[in-house]
């Protein structure tokens with residue numbers, strides 16, 4: 491096998507971040523890409539299924555433990571490839587059991603992931619971008635400028651690292667506390683659709699991590715043109731960050747509404763491919779004191795959503811340093827909830843989790859900074875040099 495062909499594959503699969511210490515990261519490749527990567531080392535395609543199972547079903551990171559592969563094959567794999575994980579810059583546990591990781595990606599960029607355990611299940615809140623290009627006024631992540639999209643590998647690796655730390659391999663393990671995934675961490679997932687879709691397909695694969703589409707919820711601030719595709723291609727549950735009932739207010743607190751106003755957003759919801767009474771859309775509504783929390787707002791909300799199988803999630807506003815809003819009073823939230831409830835909508839009030847470690851909705855922010863074009867060039871050069879110096883290239 492020539493070095494040139496390996497280099498070609500490495501470049502094709504991989505923006506700078508898909509290699510770790512100069513070796514191609516197998517995490518984040520789809521099956522066809524995995525087969526192609528193995529072919530560069532002369533390893534037969536049928537081995538791809540075995541390796542996939544070791545990686546995604548058993549959670550192995552060490553090729554040496556892949557007992558159905560011959561030793562020379564294992565050695566060759568280890569020489570050229572890696573089964574990657576982010577490193578962990580911080581790992582905090584809240585008094586209520588919520589756990590927040592600050593994951594560091596191979597190029598040094600950081601994102602947060604949050605595990606919210608319940609009695610016999612639990613959700614992992616996964617990030618899709620470093621920062622966010624949108625600037626919703628109530629959101630801490632929105633104050634951090636977008637640094638970059640995460641690659642598919644970096645999205646899948648958040649789930650894999652959380653499973654490592656929760657000791658929940660293999661995928662069939664009983665009573666997993668990482669049973670659900672919510673794409674509600676940092677970033678707008680529908681602005682990074684291709685990577686998010688690729689990652690979710692890997693996560694859903696029943697021979698691998700096997701978290702099914704009914705256990706995955708993608709939350710969007712309302713990127714209307716991508717909503718139908720998301721439903722048709724991925725079939726995951728949809729959550730919409732609605733937060734206001736008039737375009738005037740919504741545009742003020744969520745600038746994306748100027749591009750995709752409420753009427754268009756709700757039409758996209760009505761047409762969401764998997765929508766049914768059994769699979770309702772969740773509408774998230776953050777309770778902002780004296781801004782969107784009146785009884786009239788609650789009644790207008792019911793009217794807006796009429797005809798859409800929906801759940802309404804009332805989220806008490808979580809403050810962050812310098813945030814320009816206050817959370818509604820508890821009685822106001824309950825009154826709002828009662829009105830919505832009487833109209834026949836489930837309207838749970840989401841108990842804030844992990845507030846003491848700034849892990850609650852809208853509190854996530856990493857210290858990663860946006861790089862200038864020059865700085866980014868320099869960073870990419872360093873990564874390329876690192877790769878060139880390592881065994882693979």
Ligand code: SAH
Nearest residue numbers: 629674677678709710711731774808851852
């Ligand atoms: N970008 C996507 C997903 C990430 S945000 C989206 O906006 O939907 C996850 C949820 O937290 C969204 O519903 C968001 O509106 C909400 N949120 C943001 N800031 C918040 C805050 N300070 N308090 C409570 N919820 C907040």
Ligand code: SF4
Nearest residue numbers: 622624626629632711
């Ligand atoms: Fe971005 Fe969502 Fe925060 Fe808005 S609420 S700034 S879309 S992460």
